[in-house]
Amino acid sequence: MTAVQERAEQDGSGQDGVRQVVVTGVGFALPGVDEPGDVERGRDAAADAVDPAAHLGKKGLRYKDHATRLALVAAKDALVRSGLWDETNGLAVDPRDVAVLASSNLGNLDSVAEVAALIGREGGTRLVSPIATPNLSSNVVCADIAIRFGLRGPNMMVCNGATSGLDALRWAATWLRSGRARHALVVGVEPDNDVSRAFAGGQVLDGAVAVVVERDDSTAGRTVLGELGPVTRSGRLDQSVTAAGGTDDASRVWLVPEGDGMSSVVLPEAERVDVSRGWGRTSGAHGLLQIAVGTARLATGTSSVVATCGGPADDAIASVVLRAPRSEPCQA
Amino acid sequence: MSKRWAIAGVGALSSVGRTAEEMFDNLCAGRTGLRTLRGFTAEWYTAQHLHEIDDLDAYPDVEGRATRFLLDAIGQALADAGMPQDLAGVPVLIGTGLRELRSVELWARGQTKPDERRLHFGTALRERFGADDTHTFSNACSASLYALSLAVDLLDSGEHDTVVVAGTDSITESMFGVLDRLQSVPPERLRPFDVNRKGTILGEGASAIVLRREPAESGRVRGWLRGVAINCDAFHATAPEPGSIAEVIRSAHSAAAVRPDQVDLVLLHGTGTMANDTGEATAMAEVFGTEVKHPVMTAMKSMTGHTSGASGLHSLIMALTSIAQDRVSPTLHLEDQIPVAADFRIATREHLGEGPVVAQVNGFGFGGVNAVAIVEGTR
Numbered sequence: 001m002t003a004v005q006e007r008a009e010q011d012g013s014g015q016d017g018v019r020q021v022v023v024t025g026v027g028f029a030l031p032g033v034d035e036p037g038d039v040e041r042g043r044d045a046a047a048d049a050v051d052p053a054a055h056l057g058k059k060g061l062r063y064k065d066h067a068t069r070l071a072l073v074a075a076k077d078a079l080v081r082s083g084l085w086d087e088t089n090g091l092a093v094d095p096r097d098v099a100v101l102a103s104s105n106l107g108n109l110d111s112v113a114e115v116a117a118l119i120g121r122e123g124g125t126r127l128v129s130p131i132a133t134p135n136l137s138s139n140v141v142c143a144d145i146a147i148r149f150g151l152r153g154p155n156m157m158v159c160n161g162a163t164s165g166l167d168a169l170r171w172a173a174t175w176l177r178s179g180r181a182r183h184a185l186v187v188g189v190e191p192d193n194d195v196s197r198a199f200a201g202g203q204v205l206d207g208a209v210a211v212v213v214e215r216d217d218s219t220a221g222r223t224v225l226g227e228l229g230p231v232t233r234s235g236r237l238d239q240s241v242t243a244a245g246g247t248d249d250a251s252r253v254w255l256v257p258e259g260d261g262m263s264s265v266v267l268p269e270a271e272r273v274d275v276s277r278g279w280g281r282t283s284g285a286h287g288l289l290q291i292a293v294g295t296a297r298l299a300t301g302t303s304s305v306v307a308t309c310g311g312p313a314d315d316a317i318a319s320v321v322l323r324a325p326r327s328e329p330c331q332a
Numbered sequence: 333m334s335k336r337w338a339i340a341g342v343g344a345l346s347s348v349g350r351t352a353e354e355m356f357d358n359l360c361a362g363r364t365g366l367r368t369l370r371g372f373t374a375e376w377y378t379a380q381h382l383h384e385i386d387d388l389d390a391y392p393d394v395e396g397r398a399t400r401f402l403l404d405a406i407g408q409a410l411a412d413a414g415m416p417q418d419l420a421g422v423p424v425l426i427g428t429g430l431r432e433l434r435s436v437e438l439w440a441r442g443q444t445k446p447d448e449r450r451l452h453f454g455t456a457l458r459e460r461f462g463a464d465d466t467h468t469f470s471n472a473c474s475a476s477l478y479a480l481s482l483a484v485d486l487l488d489s490g491e492h493d494t495v496v497v498a499g500t501d502s503i504t505e506s507m508f509g510v511l512d513r514l515q516s517v518p519p520e521r522l523r524p525f526d527v528n529r530k531g532t533i534l535g536e537g538a539s540a541i542v543l544r545r546e547p548a549e550s551g552r553v554r555g556w557l558r559g560v561a562i563n564c565d566a567f568h569a570t571a572p573e574p575g576s577i578a579e580v581i582r583s584a585h586s587a588a589a590v591r592p593d594q595v596d597l598v599l600l601h602g603t604g605t606m607a608n609d610t611g612e613a614t615a616m617a618e619v620f621g622t623e624v625k626h627p628v629m630t631a632m633k634s635m636t637g638h639t640s641g642a643s644g645l646h647s648l649i650m651a652l653t654s655i656a657q658d659r660v661s662p663t664l665h666l667e668d669q670i671p672v673a674a675d676f677r678i679a680t681r682e683h684l685g686e687g688p689v690v691a692q693v694n695g696f697g698f699g700g701v702n703a704v705a706i707v708e709g710t711r
Contacts, residue, residue: 095566096563100564105448105451105452109433109436111506112433112436112437112440112504112506113436113437113439113440114440115505115506115509115510116436116437116440116441116504116505116506116509117440117441119376119505119506119509120441123373123375123376124376124377125376125377125378125509125510125512125513126513128509128510128513129513130510130513130514132510133510133514133569133570134569134570134698134699136430136433136504136506136507136510137429137430137470137472137507137697137698137699138429138430138431138433138470139470139471139472139697139698139699139701140569140698140699142471142699143472143564143569143698143699143700143701144569144699146564146565146566146699146700147566147567147568147569147699147700149566150566151564151566152563152564152565152566152576153563153564154478154481154562154563154564155471155563155564155566155699155700155701156469156471156478156701157469157470157471158467158468158469158470159431159451159452159468159469159470160452160454160466160467160468160469161448161449161451161452161454161455161468164452167467171467171482174482174485174486174489175485177485177489178484178485178488178489180481180485180562195440198446199436199439199446199448200446200448201446201448233464233465234464234465235420235458235464283448313449314449314454314455315449315452315454315455315457315458315464315466316454316458316464316465316466
């Protein structure tokens, strides 16, 4: 089936009668970023590094890897802003209904590389700390978010290259539509350290961004920031954007793949925005950073934004359209 | 009957065989894949044995083994399903515990160049099969069953009529090293559900199935998937939570519309660790109640080792083969069942003539990610 047919089928039939997947919150662990509108300014050299303990308290952070700490900060921020969580009462919904997905490519590379290098240097495992065990499995970030906030729905770590962030959103939407979850917390994180920097060939984002998506029948009055279309994936840029509905209406803003290396221009009229600009390598966090920036653009009057991840050198290209929320239907 | 999805083809490899058939025959014959370790420098470790894949040309240490295993398993599954080796537009969902982290380790030791595009499997799948809808889920030891649940959702939504689901892992030195440190007296054998079990031993391999909404025109199927359930303990980074496991087993039964007394065969997760086997047995006993004596059970990791992300689908494929051939492979080295599993009918030798039809497949992972699938076989 082509991506175009896929879209047609998606429009025609939603499982469980679900019409829309909506964004109800975004959160950050990025220096100098408080609001989605701050991301496009890039890294503020004067801003303090994110201090996880200041956001979460020191308890339980000691043995967490850097990516996990950043992800926890962004996760909490998004949960609070969406209205799903407050300090006094905790979670506002059934914990079994909340899925968690995290996207990262460079996430636990530091833990893995350090243990392997240590064993090689020492000629044995004597100095390897058993405390490091969970950090050697790439899903540590995702599992720790669930543990911290008691979120018992499906829990999955997506490590899928350049498109990973948007792919994670696609699977969140899949779970929402199939009824395996009503709410989903999707977190993108890429840590900056010697290992990730050397592996990725440059400075890394060193931050996290989290997005809360919900079924539109499960928002219980929480403010809708945007409506998410289908995430499509294709080997071709034009096909990916078209299938996502990116060319349907005059989208004025195109959130382009990391590095904006595309030669082909499928949305010639659109303003091109690379959200990684001024941040370094965004990798698995790129797609979620795009959604966060997208909500800021919608809030200032843009009717829809197109986000695209991955380029010709990657295994595929993923796209999605984020539209401004429709005005609430009049209910008696 | 509830909905069911056709399993049109299967492919697998591990330390006990290079194809699903060879694996099953060796498992039934009680041939373990445990051998003297060769991928790593033996003198650095207390443990001296692993369930490695016998790809002699690859030792010592080459990058991309998990990818190679995966391509092999998917190629087998496509051939088995009578499909061309072309996956353009077909979703390929891959569960893995450790993706290409072994390649990262070799880079960290200065032996290879970094390749960000090969940390996940999509790049190789595009090169080999023209696949462009590929997804690498790094979800510990239940990863391939988690991927299976998403495949069901995709078929159910009407978005696709065919999905390839796979699992793959090669052993990383960091995971082996930390286990070696944790298990200061290394287990000589992996002994699931035995009171004297000493822990797990790592294995490697890959598994793949072609899942379809309807059988292909030929009508030939390997079996049927009746339902998959997934959840998360949200409890502990490494220790399982029996209550949550019981919940996911019940959800799987409900999704498949089966009762415990209708489950004939159970492929246990059975890693041989204190925590898993006790937690899994507690949950099984709770859900099955008096019916726990009904199904015959087995834990194949006693011979394959812990194949991590590949293990869920490994078990699923072996379950289908068991039903097709009416043979259940034994759980090796089980002499004294742990008290909580005392009533379980775990096969310690090959069982013939049980006539199983419906099988349950368990998969649980680090971080409390649980997945259970129910399949129905054909004979």
